[in-house]
Amino acid sequence: MDIWAIANQKGGVGKTTTTATLGALLAEEGMRVLLVDLDPHASLSGYFSLEDLSGMGSVYELFRQHHPPAIASLARSTGHSGLWLLPAAAPMATLDRQLAAHKGTGRILANALTMLNNVYDYVLLDCPPTLGLLMINALAAAQRLLMPTQTEALALDGLERMLRSMQMIERSMGRVLPHWIVPTMYDVDAAHSRVSLMSLRERYRHAVTRQVIAVDPQICEAAEHGQPLTCWPAARQSTESYRALLHELLAAGRTFTEASA
Ligand SMILES: Nc1ncnc2c1ncn2[C@@H]1O[C@H](COP(=O)(O)OP(=O)(O)OP(=O)(O)O)[C@@H](O)[C@H]1O
Ligand SMILES: [Mg+2]
Numbered sequence: 001m002d003i004w005a006i007a008n009q010k011g012g013v014g015k016t017t018t019t020a021t022l023g024a025l026l027a028e029e030g031m032r033v034l035l036v037d038l039d040p041h042a043s044l045s046g047y048f049s050l051e052d053l054s055g056m057g058s059v060y061e062l063f064r065q066h067h068p069p070a071i072a073s074l075a076r077s078t079g080h081s082g083l084w085l086l087p088a089a090a091p092m093a094t095l096d097r098q099l100a101a102h103k104g105t106g107r108i109l110a111n112a113l114t115m116l117n118n119v120y121d122y123v124l125l126d127c128p129p130t131l132g133l134l135m136i137n138a139l140a141a142a143q144r145l146l147m148p149t150q151t152e153a154l155a156l157d158g159l160e161r162m163l164r165s166m167q168m169i170e171r172s173m174g175r176v177l178p179h180w181i182v183p184t185m186y187d188v189d190a191a192h193s194r195v196s197l198m199s200l201r202e203r204y205r206h207a208v209t210r211q212v213i214a215v216d217p218q219i220c221e222a223a224e225h226g227q228p229l230t231c232w233p234a235a236r237q238s239t240e241s242y243r244a245l246l247h248e249l250l251a252a253g254r255t256f257t258e259a260s261a
Contacts, residue, residue, distance in 0.1 A: 001120055006018050006147075007147060009161040011158075017148075017184075017223065018213075020035070020047050020229075021228060024229070027081060032120045033122045034086060035078075035124050036086045038128060040089070043126075044088070045085065048226065050078065071115055071116060095133050095134065105137075110137070125142060131161070144253065145166060146179070146249070147162055147179060150184055153192065182212075183209070213238065218232065219238055229242065
């Protein structure tokens, strides 16, 4: 089971879109995929019309101090073959306050995921844009980190903060977290976008994926209709970009595994 965290401390950079699309593409390739919505705003759950309205359980329950339910019982089908979702719920926003005085809360998600016994091939963790208990749990559980980064100057600050958080977790866990920066919302016609992409590549070199995701209004359209890009024909070009990104990441992951074996 391969666990990927999708995170950036800047909001609105394409984290949820990237999670939903890579998940749908992996499922299309015959993989069993669990998406985990770690954002109290529940955008990923909304994407699949699976907000926790029915009280059937969410990520929140995993953090219950007494008798948390088995993680497997919380996963719901998205209606797309091979793709399941563990939804978010608004009370997750109170977890930092509730658990502030408790020790050992950083590995709750990692421990819960080990109980899945490889039922899934991939688990993708969609993070909130803030460094708190939920993001710390995601970074502690993940085997790799993807950082979607909008190709504009302001977004680079969020990325710097994210990289510092990653290094902090790496130090406390005593391990390296393989990571990739994914340039998103790239506008080839806008000078500021081209300059941002260039400075990303100069500064972070091989950590930046070759494949970029262009700005595409059809991505918003698909999200508004609750459809992964793979099911939205008008977003075909963006779907193909994400497919190329997926293959690049899979190949890079193999290289990394071989190098560290
Ligand atoms: N490549 C793109 N081109 C145009 N719009 C995009 C693109 N990627 C995402 N969007 C849109 O931008 C908005 C933010 O995207 P998304 O929700 O994926 O970002 P996020 O990083 O998860 O945001 P948040 O930090 O609020 O969770 C959404 O409306 C989404 O449909
Ligand atoms: Mg999001």
